Amino acid sequence: MAIATKSRLNSAFKQLMSVHWWMAIADVVLFATGTFMSQLERGVSFRHSFYDFHKSMGVLSMALLTWRILLLLRVWWKKYTQRFPKFSWLWLKTLALHISLYVFMWAVPVSGFLLSNSFRANNVKFFGFVLPDIFPQDSAMENLGRNLHFWLSYSLLAFTLLHTIEQRKVVRANWRRFRQFLQSKLDRVRSGF
Known part of the structure; x- marks a missing residue:
């Protein structure tokens, strides 16, 4: 029994949930910083640093997404080579929602690259390291990049909310665990460790 528990704790599914x-x-940080920095006046001293941080988090999100897709393929391989899924309306709806989420998780940072690269060459940095441009500098594409990044970001938010509603039981269970964790820490502090 201990071996089965240990293998489950190190499983690809657990790694997938961690990612x-x-x-x-990362997405909460990206959405919050993106919303905040878009409201900043051009003369604000920390505005450029805020944009660099936002772009760095976008690059990190893309790296995590790549890792997540590789883990997902591993999980699917293990799961569906043993037993094929039951095709139902619920399964198709869930599959469509998740595919949409993955498309938006990919498209939002790519549109951010389009916006940044169109605006100025060598404009995307990953925590100080300049990344090569994916798109050529082109002022005509800047407006397209801005609109795509804005609308794709809000579409990702909408689909994330749909996903949260769909997974409300899991959200409630995690919220309950988080509250219990905080309560236990607070009790330890009150009791003097």
């Missing part, structure tokens, strides 16, 4: 939550945190 899922790291990406969720």
Whole structure:
């Protein structure tokens, strides 16, 4: 029994869920910083640093997405080579939602690259390291990149909310665990460790 538990704890599914939550945190940071920095006046001293941080988090999100897709393929391989899925309306709906989420998780940072590269060459940095341009500098594409990045970001947010609603039981269970964790830490502090 201990061997089965240990293998489950180190499973690809557990790794997939870990990357899922790291990406969720990164996406919250990206959406919050993107919303905040778009409201900043051009003369604000930390505006450029904020943009660089946002772009770095976008690159990190793309790296996490790549890792997540590789883990997902591994999980699917193990799961569906043993037993093929039951095709149902619920399964198809869930599959469509998840495919949409993955497309938006990919398209939002790519549109951010389009916006940044169109605006100025060598404009995307990963925590100080300049990344090569994916798109050529082209002022005519800048507006397209801005519109795509804006609308794709809000579409990703909408689909993320749909996903959260669909997974409300999991969200409630995780919220309950988080509250219990905080309560136990608070009790330890109150009791003087």
